[in-house]
Amino acid sequence: MACAPRALSRAQLQLNSRASPFPPPLLTVGPPPMEEEQTYLELYLDQCTAQDDLAAPRSPLLSPVVPDDGYIPNTSNSETVFNAHLQEVKGASGHFSSVDLSFLPDELTQESKDQSVIRSKQDIEENGKTQSQQSRLSLPREQDIGLGLISDSTLSKSHSQAYPGDADSDQPSPEKPNSTPLMSITPMTPVTPVSECSGIVPQLQNIVSTVNLACKLDLKKIALHAKNAEYNPKRFAAVIMRIREPRTTALIFSSGKMVCTGAKSEEQSRLAARKYARVVQKLGFPARFLDFKIQNMVGSCDVRFPIRLEGLVLTHQQFSSYEPELFPGLIYRMVKPRIVLLIFVSGKVVLTGAKERSEIYEAFENIYPILKGFKKA
Amino acid sequence: MPGGGHCPDCGSTELVEDSHYSQSQLVCSDCGCVVTEGVLTTTFSDEGNLREVTYSRSTGENDQVSRSQQRGLRRVRDLCRVLQLPSTFEDTAVAYYQQAYRHSGIRAARLQKKEVLVGCCVLITCRQHNWPLTMGTVCALLYADLDVFSGTYMQIVKLLGLDVPSLCLADLVKTYCSSFRLFQASPSVPPKYVEDKEKMLSRTLQLVELADETWLVTGRRPLPVITAATFLAWQSLQPSHRLTCSLARFCKLANVDLPYPASSRLQELLSVLLRMAERLAWLQVLKLDKRSVVKHIGDLLQHRHTLVRKAFRDGTAEMEAGEKELRERCQGPEQGKEEVASSSLDLPEGKRPASPTPLLPPCMLKPPKRICPPPPVSTVTGDENISDSEIEQYLRTPQEIKDFEKAQAARQAARSVSNPP
Numbered sequence: 001m002a003c004a005p006r007a008l009s010r011a012q013l014q015l016n017s018r019a020s021p022f023p024p025p026l027l028t029v030g031p032p033p034m035e036e037e038q039t040y041l042e043l044y045l046d047q048c049t050a051q052d053d054l055a056a057p058r059s060p061l062l063s064p065v066v067p068d069d070g071y072i073p074n075t076s077n078s079e080t081v082f083n084a085h086l087q088e089v090k091g092a093s094g095h096f097s098s099v100d101l102s103f104l105p106d107e108l109t110q111e112s113k114d115q116s117v118i119r120s121k122q123d124i125e126e127n128g129k130t131q132s133q134q135s136r137l138s139l140p141r142e143q144d145i146g147l148g149l150i151s152d153s154t155l156s157k158s159h160s161q162a163y164p165g166d167a168d169s170d171q172p173s174p175e176k177p178n179s180t181p182l183m184s185i186t187p188m189t190p191v192t193p194v195s196e197c198s199g200i201v202p203q204l205q206n207i208v209s210t211v212n213l214a215c216k217l218d219l220k221k222i223a224l225h226a227k228n229a230e231y232n233p234k235r236f237a238a239v240i241m242r243i244r245e246p247r248t249t250a251l252i253f254s255s256g257k258m259v260c261t262g263a264k265s266e267e268q269s270r271l272a273a274r275k276y277a278r279v280v281q282k283l284g285f286p287a288r289f290l291d292f293k294i295q296n297m298v299g300s301c302d303v304r305f306p307i308r309l310e311g312l313v314l315t316h317q318q319f320s321s322y323e324p325e326l327f328p329g330l331i332y333r334m335v336k337p338r339i340v341l342l343i344f345v346s347g348k349v350v351l352t353g354a355k356e357r358s359e360i361y362e363a364f365e366n367i368y369p370i371l372k373g374f375k376k377a
Numbered sequence: 378m379p380g381g382g383h384c385p386d387c388g389s390t391e392l393v394e395d396s397h398y399s400q401s402q403l404v405c406s407d408c409g410c411v412v413t414e415g416v417l418t419t420t421f422s423d424e425g426n427l428r429e430v431t432y433s434r435s436t437g438e439n440d441q442v443s444r445s446q447q448r449g450l451r452r453v454r455d456l457c458r459v460l461q462l463p464s465t466f467e468d469t470a471v472a473y474y475q476q477a478y479r480h481s482g483i484r485a486a487r488l489q490k491k492e493v494l495v496g497c498c499v500l501i502t503c504r505q506h507n508w509p510l511t512m513g514t515v516c517a518l519l520y521a522d523l524d525v526f527s528g529t530y531m532q533i534v535k536l537l538g539l540d541v542p543s544l545c546l547a548d549l550v551k552t553y554c555s556s557f558r559l560f561q562a563s564p565s566v567p568p569k570y571v572e573d574k575e576k577m578l579s580r581t582l583q584l585v586e587l588a589d590e591t592w593l594v595t596g597r598r599p600l601p602v603i604t605a606a607t608f609l610a611w612q613s614l615q616p617s618h619r620l621t622c623s624l625a626r627f628c629k630l631a632n633v634d635l636p637y638p639a640s641s642r643l644q645e646l647l648s649v650l651l652r653m654a655e656r657l658a659w660l661q662v663l664k665l666d667k668r669s670v671v672k673h674i675g676d677l678l679q680h681r682h683t684l685v686r687k688a689f690r691d692g693t694a695e696m697e698a699g700e701k702e703l704r705e706r707c708q709g710p711e712q713g714k715e716e717v718a719s720s721s722l723d724l725p726e727g728k729r730p731a732s733p734t735p736l737l738p739p740c741m742l743k744p745p746k747r748i749c750p751p752p753p754v755s756t757v758t759g760d761e762n763i764s765d766s767e768i769e770q771y772l773r774t775p776q777e778i779k780d781f782e783k784a785q786a787a788r789q790a791a792r793s794v795s796n797p798p
Contacts, residue, residue, distance in 0.1 A: 203752065224778060228771045243771065246757070264752060270759035278768050306738050309595050310543060317540060325512045325544070326527040328596035345596040346740045 198368040202299035202351055202360050206262060207269040209294045213256040213277055213287040222252065225283050241276060248272040252280065256287075259295075266294055266357065296353065299360040303347040308374045312343070316370065332367065339363035343371070386410040445491065446478050452495040459518065460510065466502045473498040477533055493521045493529045500530070504541050509549035511600060544599060550585055553603050554578050557631040559611065566630055569618040572611055580610035583678045584646065590685060591649045592738035593642065601636040604628070605643040613674035620668060645739055652734060653677050653684040689736035 219239045223231035229241045229252075238251040248262040248269070258276060263269035273292060280287040309330045313322040322330040329350075332341040337359040342350040349367065354360045382392040384405035391406040403412040439447055453474050457467040477483045477494060486494075496515040503510040516526050534541055559566060560574045584606035588594050594602055608627050612619045624643060628635035647667045654660045654670050654677060665673070677684060735742070773781065 224781065225773055226771055227773055227777075245767075265755060265757065267757040267759035268755060271757055271761060271763075274759075275763055275768065278763050279771055282765075282768050282772060306592060306595075306741060313543060321531070321534070322543065323512075323527075323530075324594075324596060325598055326523075326530070344740075345592065345738045 198303075198365060200301050200303065200364070200368070202301040202349070202364050204264055204297060204299045204357065204360070206296075206298040207264070207266060207294060208259065208261045208296040209263075209269045209273060209292060211258050211260065211273045211277065211292045212290040213252075213258055213280060213285070214290050215256050215286045215288070217252065217254050217256055217280065217285055219252070219254050222280065222283055226279060228279075241279070243272060243275055243279075246272045250276045252276065266297075269294060294355060297355070297357065297360060298350065298352040299354070299364075300348065300350045301364060303349060303368065303371055305347050305371075305375045306345055307343060307347055307371055309343065309345055311374050312370070334363050334366060336366075337362050341367055343367070347371075382412065384408060384410050384412060443484075445488075446475070449474055449478070449491055449495055452492070453498055456495060456499050456515075456518065460499070460503075462499075462503065462508065466499075466506060466508070469505075470498045470502040473501060473537065473539075476537055480536055482536070483533075489521075489525060490529055492519060493526050494533065495519065496521060496526060497530045497533050501534070501539060501541055504544065507542070507545045507548060509545055509552050511544070511549065513600065546585060546589070546594070546599060546603075547582060549599060550582050550603055550606075551578060553600070554581050554607055557607065557633055559631050565632075569615065570622070570630060572614055576614060577607070577610050580614065580674075580678065581607045583681065584610055584674075587649065587678070587681055587685070588642075588646055591689065591736060593645050593649070595738060596740075597642070598636070598638065601638040601642045602646075604633070604636055604639040605646055608639075608643065609646060609671065609674060612671050616672040620671060647671075650674060650677055652688045653681065656684050656687045685736075688733060690733045 219231050219233070222239050222241075223229045226239075226241060228243060229239045231239045236251075238253045241250045241252055242248070243250075246263050246268040248260055250261070250273070251259040258273065260269055260273045260276060263272050270292060274289060277287050277289050309322050309324075312330055312332075313320045316332070319334065320330050320332050329342045329344045332343055334341060338353060339351055339359055340353045341363060342352075349364065349371075351360045351363050354363070382403065383390060384392065384407065387405060387408040387410070389405055389407040392403050392412055393406050395402055395404050400414060402414050404410070405412060442450075450471055453470050454467055457470060474494065477498065483491070483494065496519045500510055500512065500515050502508075512523065512526060512530070515521075516523050519526075533539075554577060555574070557577075559570060559572050559577070562568050562571050581603070585594070585603060588602050588606060605624070608624050611627065612622070622630075624640055625635055628639075644667070647670060650670050651665060651667065654663075654665050654673060657673075657676065657680065660673055660676070663669070670677075
């Protein structure tokens with residue numbers, strides 16, 4: 001069985017930490033040179049044929065030199081798992097109809113699915129490989145993915161159940177199963193040499209998410225019955241509730257909408273939101289848990305060298321805004337991905353405005369070479 | 378024809394109303410003497426006053442413009458005149474204000490914001506012509522808060538899609554230094570404190586350039602650095618008489634406000650100069666401190682380029698090299714100073730001055746306030762079971778609810794008693 005073609009976005013290749021649940025599938029970071037692609041492709045194919053019988057999917061984010069190392073799902077195996085999961089999702093509670101699929105990248109929506117398949121086909125043919133089987137294989141998977149990616153955690157849970165004896169996975173499943181199916185439909189990008197990656201991983205500092213509890217709430221009653229709630233209608237028209245684990249704060253409005261802030265990861269944010277919903281339930285309201293969506297993610301990191309902000313604002317005028325009289329940092333509005341970065345003279349960088357973890361990683365990988373250019377000024 | 382009119386020359390009553398080049402005149406038809414003249418310009422509604430009317434009022438252009446916009450445009454013009462800007466700036470600023478007013482968000486904004494918008498338009502115009510106007514000056518003139526100003530400024534730059542160049546530091550130095558009242562003797566300025574403008578300007582410029590090179594300007598407000606540099610320049614030109622004068626007194630003498638960060642900028646600049654002095658052969662023996670180094674600022678500035686290169690080194694590149702050397706030599710007695718990256722010098726400690734310090738912004742040189750431990754890898758999946766006991770810890774028991782309600786009622790009663798109905 002030939003391996004399904006996989007493409008790794010640069011950010012994912014270089015990171016030894018969790019991948020985002022929803023990596024942008026058709027992202028190519030600039031047009032790669034043809035010859036490089038060719039040789040990497042040959043390497044990849046050789047390794048592929050050698051490891052064809054490996055069943056256990058390990059973390060796909062091992063060293064970039066061997067991109068496919070753990071990333072060889074048995075296509076049949078994973079498909080059955082997906083189908084099983086699909087039923088699980090469908091059976092789960094009719095949330096299906098109210099699920100918000102807006103987080104999916106545009107290419108994965110029904111309309112442009114054909115286009116994406118065609119595009120991936122073209123890319124693959126450029127590489128000189130006949131990938132027709134794989135693309136056909138990938139098409140049904142796309143549909144599975146579209147539905148299967150509704151809740152990353154349930155998917156991962158099912159996968160961890162499916163591979164109980166997976167001793168190789170050093171990290172729990174959240175990242176692997178999601179990345180593998182998506183990888184299989186995207187065109188392959190050449191492996192980037194280790195020297196180009198920054199080696200720095202931005203840490204997530206705050207996640208803001210919203211959820212709809214779908215019932216009208218009596219805020220006075222909530223403030224009375226809950227210890228961890230504060231309600232001052234003259235100041236703000238919502239109850240401010242806090243829980244200790246995960247340490248988060250929620251704004252609960254009388255319409256039933258809730259905003260949850262302060263979590264350090266997507267899963268923690270979801271767990272916290274569920275806890276708040278459970279508190280509201282225990283207070284006697286018929287709260288549900290609809291349309292959980294992550295609205296904003298904030299990350300930060302340190303490049304460890306000083307940056308000449310005046311030089312940066314000169315060369316990247318159309319993206320940067322540097323007003324030392326107002327704020328000591330430079331505000332860089334990156335277009336792709338749409339992230340705002342605050343860059344300080346000490347080398348600390350704050351990234352915000354992301355809806356997905358991969359956007360933060362990608363934005364940092366984009367800015368790092370620019371900042372390195374201003375290192376020796 | 379008009380009754381009661383006599384020609385002063387011939388006494389005839391035959392006076393004719395005629396207009397000569399649209400100037401109305403009362404002329405005697407017999408001798409041609411002009412009895413009375415009208416005003417050549419158009420008059421406003423009540424003719425008794427016979428006032429001139431400006432062009433903008435005689436045309437209908439302001440009928441289309443709302444009154445608040447007219448007020449704003451007047452404020453823009455007034456501000457440009459107060460700042461004594463060239464007339465072309467006025468037109469540009471007015472154009473920006475009109476452009477901003479086309480957006481509904483600005484039309485519906487509060488008056489405070491519209492007032493601040495006036496300052497923003499003038500500031501943008503000045504920046505685009507490299508005219509050194511600081512936001513502090515504009516806010517002071519408009520009696521506006523810098524926070525409100527900053528919000529409106531960022532919004533309008535984004536809204537109009539403008540490309541605003543950075544503040545030009547050299548021009549700001551010249552303008553700001555010229556405002557210091559030290560160039561002529563006066564009752565408040567003793568003769569020893571009077572200084573030549575050109576000398577002070579050139580030295581201040583050199584000091585500001587030095588500060589810029591050594592990371593003291595990036596990310597900081599520009600004006601305090603210039604204040605500190607001006608003070609040092611002034612002191613160093615006649616150190617014997619001026620060393621006793623403090624920064625605060627200096628600003629008072631010069632009739633200039635002392636910005637709060639200026640004293641810390643002064644200390645940073647002095648430490649940079651001290652480091653440079655350690656590399657100058659004839660100053661090494663002197664064992665200078667922050668006061669005595671002022672006397673030698675002239676020399677230091679003369680050789681500043683080489684001195685900066687020698688006294689500092691690129692912080693990061695050499696840090697790794699330095700650390701490697703440190704590891705190699707850790708057994709030896711050569712401990713050197715307790716710096717993160719020790720020197721790569723081979724000479725013994727006694728002969729050579731301190732190893733070159735890394736050229737880094739002050740925020741990177743200070744030790745971190747608290748070391749953030751890396752966050753533990755959490756294995757949360759988001760779908761764990763939530764135990765009832767965990768949720769119940771956040772709920773009040775019925776008894777607690779009753780107590781809470783009682784307490785609230787008591788508080789409410791106390792409040793209503795204290796507030797007279």
